[in-house]
Amino acid sequence: MLPETRQLLKITDHTADKLHKLHLNSAWDLVLHLPLRYEDETQIVPIAHAPLGEPCQVEGEVVHLHVQYQPRKQLIARIQDESGAILNLRFIHFYPNHVKQLAEGQMVRALGEIKHGYHGDEMIHPKIKSPDKTDLAQSLTPIYPTTQGLNQPILRKAINQALETVDLQEVLPSDILHDLRLPELAESLRVLHNPPPHLDMKTLANGAFPAWQRLKFDELLAQQLSMRLAKQRRLSGSAKPLRGTGELSAKLLAKLPFTLTAAQQRVLDEIAADLAQTTPMHRLLQGDVGSGKTIVAALSALVALESEGDFQAAIMAPTEILAEQHYVKFKQWFEPLGIDVAWLSGSLKKKEKDQVKTQLANGTIRLAVGTHALFQDDVVFHNLGLVMVDEQHRFGVAQRLALKNKGQDVHQLMMSATPIPRTLAMSFFADLDVSVIDELPPNRTPIQTKLIHSARRSQVEGFVLNTCQKGQQAYWVCPLIEESETLQLQTATETLENLQAALPSLNIGLVHGRMKAAEKAAVMAEFIAGKINVLVATTVIEVGVDVPNASLMVIEHAERMGLSQLHQLRGRVGRGVAASSCLLMFTEPLSQMARERLKVIYENTDGFEIARHDLNLRGPGEFLGARQSGAPMLRFADLQNDLILLEKAREIAPKLIAQHPEVVAQHLQRWLGSREGFLAA
Numbered sequence: 120m121l122p123e124t125r126q127l128l129k130i131t132d133h134t135a136d137k138l139h140k141l142h143l144n145s146a147w148d149l150v151l152h153l154p155l156r157y158e159d160e161t162q163i164v165p166i167a168h169a170p171l172g173e174p175c176q177v178e179g180e181v182v183h184l185h186v187q188y189q190p191r192k193q194l195i196a197r198i199q200d201e202s203g204a205i206l207n208l209r210f211i212h213f214y215p216n217h218v219k220q221l222a223e224g225q226m227v228r229a230l231g232e233i234k235h236g237y238h239g240d241e242m243i244h245p246k247i248k249s250p251d252k253t254d255l256a257q258s259l260t261p262i263y264p265t266t267q268g269l270n271q272p273i274l275r276k277a278i279n280q281a282l283e284t285v286d287l288q289e290v291l292p293s294d295i296l297h298d299l300r301l302p303e304l305a306e307s308l309r310v311l312h313n314p315p316p317h318l319d320m321k322t323l324a325n326g327a328f329p330a331w332q333r334l335k336f337d338e339l340l341a342q343q344l345s346m347r348l349a350k351q352r353r354l355s356g357s358a359k360p361l362r363g364t365g366e367l368s369a370k371l372l373a374k375l376p377f378t379l380t381a382a383q384q385r386v387l388d389e390i391a392a393d394l395a396q397t398t399p400m401h402r403l404l405q406g407d408v409g410s411g412k413t414i415v416a417a418l419s420a421l422v423a424l425e426s427e428g429d430f431q432a433a434i435m436a437p438t439e440i441l442a443e444q445h446y447v448k449f450k451q452w453f454e455p456l457g458i459d460v461a462w463l464s465g466s467l468k469k470k471e472k473d474q475v476k477t478q479l480a481n482g483t484i485r486l487a488v489g490t491h492a493l494f495q496d497d498v499v500f501h502n503l504g505l506v507m508v509d510e511q512h513r514f515g516v517a518q519r520l521a522l523k524n525k526g527q528d529v530h531q532l533m534m535s536a537t538p539i540p541r542t543l544a545m546s547f548f549a550d551l552d553v554s555v556i557d558e559l560p561p562n563r564t565p566i567q568t569k570l571i572h573s574a575r576r577s578q579v580e581g582f583v584l585n586t587c588q589k590g591q592q593a594y595w596v597c598p599l600i601e602e603s604e605t606l607q608l609q610t611a612t613e614t615l616e617n618l619q620a621a622l623p624s625l626n627i628g629l630v631h632g633r634m635k636a637a638e639k640a641a642v643m644a645e646f647i648a649g650k651i652n653v654l655v656a657t658t659v660i661e662v663g664v665d666v667p668n669a670s671l672m673v674i675e676h677a678e679r680m681g682l683s684q685l686h687q688l689r690g691r692v693g694r695g696v697a698a699s700s701c702l703l704m705f706t707e708p709l710s711q712m713a714r715e716r717l718k719v720i721y722e723n724t725d726g727f728e729i730a731r732h733d734l735n736l737r738g739p740g741e742f743l744g745a746r747q748s749g750a751p752m753l754r755f756a757d758l759q760n761d762l763i764l765l766e767k768a769r770e771i772a773p774k775l776i777a778q779h780p781e782v783v784a785q786h787l788q789r790w791l792g793s794r795e796g797f798l799a800a
């Protein structure tokens with residue numbers, strides 16, 4: 120935060136540091152930091168009528184106070200009000216002051232959520248006050264998202280100071296506001312930060328409340344504007360045109376055991392046409408699991424490598440495993456053509472990394488595969504022509520920004536097996552041209568999916584035996600244990616031993632994430648060669664593994680897995696001519712969410728449909744991995760519920776850019792301020 124701003128807002132260095140953690144660095148950042156919820160200290164409800172599971176305030180006399188030591192130390196105060204009903208206030212962390220305030224016979228006011236507890240209804244860690252010192256509040260109290268060490272009163276004060284100092288003048292043209300029936304910004308902000316007494320909780324919690332609608336619209340508009348401007352900048356930038364001679368591509372195609380599908384050829388032509396331009400390509404290549412994206416990426420890389428000018432190409436994937444799969448395939452295809460492929464990931468030794476970096480900087484290596492290590496500041500390319508990014512949405516915001524900076528004026532191809540639903544395509548991915556491989560390679564038979572209770576394990580083993588006796592192969596995926604890699608490994612080893620005991624006539628192998636790359640490669644090679652009948656695996660095989668003779672996929676504890684993970688895993692079979700099956704083993708009890716997921720995967724085979732359900736079940740933030748990256752991209756608007764606002768913002772953004780450039784500048788200044796790049800990243 121600038122020293123002037125800090126002074127103006129009377130913020131201490133300590134508070135400024137905490138605010139920075141919340142990405143609040145300017146007065147406008149503070150003004151746009153909106154309440155997460157409100158607390159209602161305006162009313163007192165009788166305990167007998169207090170709602171369960173919703174914040175409420177009660178008042179009563181302490182009739183009993185004691186410290187309980189089992190199962191852990193805690194303070195429990197029992198209060199009773201005029202309704203005669205009793206409520207326990209429970210504090211797991213407490214201070215001497217609590218004991219004083221809650222002495223028997225004291226009147227106390229408690230704000231919190233009531234839940235059914237073991238010893239009756241209770242509030243855990245309520246906010247407490249002595250009623251004689253405080254009158255009821257006049258209006259709802261806003262509660263803001265915050266960080267450790269920054270309390271609500273200080274944050275509230277900083278925000279209110281900011282509200283006083285910024286110029287809240289309306290910038291959006293009045294005809295637009297009128298058409299959209301949206302209130303003025305200044306009024307909306309005041310209401311949300313300091314709700315007037317007549318507004319109740321229900322009204323304010325409703326996303327359709329006009330003040331919220333206004334803020335959501337403004338946020339979506341900022342996103343659309345920044346994306347359009349980014350696109351304009353890109354279109355006016357200049358990339359080196361890449362025009363392959365076709366010589367190496369022809370050689371690679373001649374060696375493949377298949378010919379490209381019409382969809383692959385069409386998509387490749389689209390990419391080649393982009394690459395030949397001086398405008399940097401920004402294209403998303405979508406294709407369902409197994410549709411053959413990898414060969415399209417390889418042939419695209421060849422266009423760059425074959426063009427005159429010693430260009431380099433790089434392909435980046437979000438995980439080491441996925442990157443490694445690409446590395447293996449690319450090596451297999453490119454080395455016979457006389458092209459060396461470099462590997463760069465975070466886990467390489469420093470010496471090896473330095474060597475690759477030198478080769479990339481002096482241009483002796485022209486094709487690099489790796490993780491985001493490829494786009495660290497200290498990696499310099501001699502003449503980068505094309506960047507390909509697999510599963511781009513799984514990268515965090517910071518990594519995407521790093522790529523954006525490195526990739527300026529470089530052609531970019533994003534690849535995704537997770538189809539981007541329409542709302543996302545209209546917002547986060549609006550700057551991308553899209554190519555879709557909408558056809559699977561020929562002779563694939565549909566995969567039969569079955570749900571099987573884990574109690575019927577021996578039946579599943581019977582299926583495995585049957586499959587292998589026909590000369591086909593099977594995968595057996597071990598349960599996912601997120602909490603501990605060691606436990607995961609232990610489970611995998613046990614699964615292997617159990618299967619070996621149950622199916623002694625079969626050769627059973629094991630791959631897991633802890634194995635060294637060479638060991639993993641050796642087991643995979645045996646499986647590919649058909650020497651191993653059943654491959655027991657942790658989810659390392661989720662992506663990229665491609666063994667067409669494998670026709671049975673068994674997934675244990677399928678209820679623990681996410682939809683796209685299940686779809687990816689199932690996609691490991693059905694790649695050859697044999698009819699394939701996927702057996703999803705589950706254990707009860709199933710959560711509602713797990714039940715929904717299993718139903719979706721059972722009923723659908725199309726990746727687009729599954730992604731749509733996934734988005735509905737998890738919401739766009741999770742779907743995009745925003746939580747993982749720690750920086751929410753849209754803070755207020757929600758793509759599922761605010762589709763109408765999104766459509767309006769999309770419609771209005773180009774008009775504003777054309778007719779009111781000054782409005783665009785002001786609006787973005789307010790919304791992006793110190794967060795530049797976030798919305799469009």
Ligand SMILES: Nc1ncnc2c1ncn2[C@@H]1O[C@H](COP(=O)(O)OP(=O)(O)OP(=O)(O)O)[C@@H](O)[C@H]1O
Nearest residue numbers: 377378379380408409410411412413536560663665
């Ligand atoms: N035109 C084609 N005809 C027959 N087989 C093909 C064709 N194109 C690709 N394949 C084969 O199909 C399999 C799947 O291809 P690939 O691994 O590229 O799929 P993908 O789109 O990357 O899927 P995933 O997201 O599952 O990794 C591979 O065995 C590949 O060799």
